[in-house]
Amino acid sequence: MTETVPPAVAPDRSRVLRRVLTVLVVSQTLGGAGMAAGITVGALLAQDLLDSTSLAGLPAALFTGGATLGAAGLGRVCQRRGRRPGLALGHGIAALGSAGVVAGAATRSPVLLLTALFVYGAGTATGLLARYAGADLAPPERRGRAAGTVLFAMTLGAVAGPNLVGPTGALAHAWGIPRLAGPFLLAAAAYAAAALVLLVWLRPDPLLLARAQEPPGAPAGRGTGPRGQVRDAPGVVTGATVMITAQLVMIAVMTMTPVHMIGHGHATQAAGLVIALHVGAMFLPSPLSGLLADRVGRRPVAAASGAVLLSAGLLAGLAPPSSAAVLACALVLLGAGWNLAVISGTALIADAAPAEHRATVQGLADVGMSVAGATGGMASGLVMGSGGYPALATAAGVLALAVIPAVALRGTPR
The missing domain is CATH 1.20.1250.20 (MFS general substrate transporter like domains)
Known part of the structure; x- marks a missing residue:
């Protein structure tokens, strides 16, 4: 069932915006770590498993294809259900894809690896989509900064992720998994944590609250306009x-x-x-x-x-x-x-x-x-x-x- 937000929340909109931005910054930091750690070794892992340098570009193609599908699908989920379930689902999909990559590497299965990379790519679309959630409740004169804050948060995780390639590789090796799959262990954990953060703390839903406070058909902050255009x-x-x-x-x-x-x-x-x-x-x-x-x-x-x-x-x-x-x-x-x-x-x-x-x-x-x-x-x-x-x-x-x-x-x- 779609979450509803009562109009009574309106007086607390600025406080809710601060809470939303805090939750998004935490989830984006985790998601950035997952995205960077996975992308860092994706091509190398494919090259190793497929034993072909010419196919090492497949991960980038799969990331892109998955991200395209993910952006469309997750956008629709957010539209129908709200930002919280949509963004949490996206991070959950990325966690599932990351775990699939680890399984594909451990079993030396190219089909499983490539399928999981596509799923992983679909989940990574969440990182960019989250910037819109930051702008949902912001007044017109602060929307750019709100979106910028959310996008900036990805940097924190993106810097940390590649630096953990060595430790996660050692952990994977200790578990009998190829070292190159180690960063995807980090990605699976980071994305799962990001999904949990959103599910538990992104309340009230910023999109649903913004929708409840705006007249139908009104462009956000620019007066009314005809629907369907x-x-x-x-x-x-x-x-x-x-x-x-x-x-x-x-x-x-x-x-x-x-x-x-x-x-x-x-x-x-x-x-x-x-x-x-x-x-x-x-x-x-x-x-x-x-x-x-x-x-x-x-x-x-x-x-x-x-x-x-x-x-x-x-x-x-x-x-x-x-x-x-x-x-x-x-x-x-x-x-x-x-x-x-x-x-x-x-x-x-x-x-x-x-x-x-x-x-x-x-x-x-x-x-x-x-x-x-x-x-x-x-x-x-x-x-x-x-x-x-x-x-x-x-x-x-x-x-x-x-x-x-x-x-x-x-x-x-x-």
Whole structure:
């Protein structure tokens, strides 16, 4: 049965928001650890079990495919039942997938391993979807910061996860399980704990409370509007366009940067450091990006994301292949531009989508991001193969400028 929230809770909305953000930060920290620990060794585990370097990219494809399905399905669950059951279910699915990966590695079963990686990917979509829950109860002038706080929390776990690869590998070995499956033991425990935190403490449900306090058909914080036109709302279209474009550009450049570096004589550790700095730049600036989206406005920040991504693409394209430092700067800019786009796009959608359709629309926007990421990953290899890394990075940067006319043509109040 769907949880209901009485209107009497309304006077405590600010207190409830603080509680919701605290619970989400804890669950996101746990989920970030699970996601990072698993992704760190996914390709290596597949390569070891399948005995094929050419198939080592399968985990990334399965993560993406699972995340696409997960974003759509979990968005619908949130819409019908609320954030608490939807997000808890997502983390539970990720825990189940992580346990399946361990079982697949222990039994040397490629079918079980690959199936479990897909399930694991479906659960990892929860981490990004949670940012919308942070914005549900926030007033319009604080939605960017609320979403940024939730997204930032993933950084805490994402930094800790890879550092536990060694200890978890030793634990797995002691239990007679391949060392590379160790991080998935951590992922299973972390995701299960995140699901439990949400089930027990995410009360009242932020989406259901927001829905109970808004008139039907009212875009959040922007007056009333006709029902049935959610997907045509300028803010929804603009927000989704900004996030999808940024995801396509970011994945295309990020995926091929290690290949480019190693191909020009850089050590694997150097390439790993560059990617680590990039991932940090994707999440660490979230509070600042949220503040800018609230104070300066969603549209200016979205437009700025296009300019930052262009700068990242041009710098990467012009960087001397021998200079890891310049490539690192370019990848940091790439992550920061992505962050600006995701935070401003999230706030635009939260402003525009009526409560009775909000979770479904948000889930579909993240489906678009997953598809864009898969497209960028596949296309990047083809472009680099035919034109080289400079051509790929430059073209991706120029493509990012598409967010500027998208923001200008689909004007919204903020």
